[in-house]
Structures are given as structure tokens and as C-alpha cells.
Amino acid sequence: MGLPVAREFALIVDTTICGLRLALQPLHSAGEPSHSCWQDGLNEAHGSAAVLASLLRTGLTSCGIDAESISRILVSRGPGSFTGIRVGLSFALGFFAGQDKNPEGCSSLALYATAEATRRGRDVDVYLPATQASGYVARASTDGKTTLEPFAIEELEGTSLIESSSVISLVAGNWVSLVKAFTATGAPGVEVVSLPSVADSACLEMCREVVRVGGVPHPFGATGDMSPVYLRRSSVEEKMRGKS
The missing domain is CATH 3.30.420.40 (ATPase, nucleotide binding domain)
Structure with missing residues (x-):
């Protein structure tokens, strides 16, 4: 029926x-x-x-x-x-x-970021590679706002994210160079995820x-x-x- x-x-x-x-x-x-x-x-x-x-x-x-x-x-x-x-x-x-x-x-990048921010109760950034040097980031906040921006790994150079624990960083796909860049900045809790x-x-x-x-x-x-x-x-x- x-x-x-x-x-x-x-x-x-x-x-x-x-x-x-x-x-x-x-x-x-x-x-x-x-x-x-x-x-x-x-x-x-x-x-x-x-x-x-x-x-x-x-x-x-x-x-x-x-x-x-x-x-x-x-x-x-x-x-x-x-x-x-x-x-x-x-x-x-x-x-x-x-x-x-x-x-x-x-x-789906924005959709996933929005859902993760809601599920975790924290602001979430989800990164998706276009090349090993650049890609996109969906920034979702707990107040329901989601933005899409271009992103380049060079933006992380010379920065320290050790204190930026309020935002959860998720890396979608096989973006090895970005994961290494985050590690170099001391960013806590970077996760590699599969984008649905x-x-x-x-x-x-x-x-x-x-x-x-x-x-x-x-x-x-x-x-x-x-x-x-x-x-x-x-x-x-x-x-x-x-x-x-």
C-alpha cells in the first residue's frame, strides 16, 4: 500500500x-x-x-x-x-x-556542516579539497548560520590554533596536506570524515x-x-x- x-x-x-x-x-x-x-x-x-x-x-x-x-x-x-x-x-x-x-x-558540504554543528552543539568547519593546496570550507554555527568559502592552506601558515578549541575542524576526503598543516598549528581535535x-x-x-x-x-x-x-x-x- x-x-x-x-x-x-x-x-x-x-x-x-x-x-x-x-x-x-x-x-x-x-x-x-x-x-x-x-x-x-x-x-x-x-x-x-x-x-x-x-x-x-x-x-x-x-x-x-x-x-x-x-x-x-x-x-x-x-x-x-x-x-x-x-x-x-x-x-x-x-x-x-x-x-x-x-x-x-x-x-552536501554545507548540509553536512549544518547537521554536525547541530549534533555536536559546537561550531563546525568542514573542509573539502579541490587540490592539495586549496579547496572549500563550510562554516556552520550553532545559531543555524552556514557559509561557504574558498580556502587555501597558506591561510594557516604562521598561525596558532591551539586556543581555538571552540570550533571543531573536520576534513572531508583525502586532504593529507591540510591535515598536516593543522597538526603543525597545534589545532586540537582535527577529524577526517567522509562526506555523504x-x-x-x-x-x-x-x-x-x-x-x-x-x-x-x-x-x-x-x-x-x-x-x-x-x-x-x-x-x-x-x-x-x-x-x-
């Missing part, structure tokens, strides 16, 4: 260099159990746009709901998520044509809190405006924007 049609759902679209994942997430009221009623995906990125709508139809059918039950659309963007032009085109080509449902941008996918089951509870109607403030930019989570646009997207 499918879930009740009257309930609202969030559609989570997560793309990575390796492929595409979709999830339908019930938007329950606070305190109710949260789970994804459906998840599916592809293990390769090539051609994912062509089958996105088909995958979603399968999910809607398996949950016993229709597209009208989807009140929020969360699309992975920016640092920690790779979103090619294919996802935007898939929506533009019309699965939700004629409906007032603007996608909201979400970086936006559509990963571990992130679904975070997604529910972010997109829940009447829920917590949205840390990833206003509805329909996904540009704040970009630190750098791809050349393809710049060309597409120039033609619009």
Missing part, C-alpha cells in the same frame, strides 16, 4: 561525477519518524538527464503518489556536489512544466529539516535561487547563461 496522497514530499536530486541519485522524502511534522519512501539511481553520469523523469515516475508509482504531492525540490549544487547542466535541462524540458515548483540548491551524498540515507533527516514546510531557516539560498552556493560556475553554465 502506498503512502497517503495528502502528505507532502520533497524530491531530492543528487548528481555526482559518478552518477545520479533520486529520493522522495516525506515532509512529516516535527517529532514524527523520517524515512525515504523510495530511492534509485544510476552508477554513471552519461545520459542521466534522459532517464531522470523515468526514474521519478517509477518512484512516484512505487510510493502511490502523484507529482502534485511534491512540494519541494532539492537539487545538489556547488562544493561537495557536482551538478552538470543536465539536471537543469531535465527540469526545464518539462517534467514539472506549468507547475510552480522551483528547485532549491543544496551543497545529498541523497544518501544518512542525509535524509537533514534534508527533511531543511526543506520542511515551516521548518528551520534555509542555509543554502532562497527558493529558486541556487547561485549563492556556487563558488565557481562551470564554463558550460556560463555559456548557457550568456545565451539566455
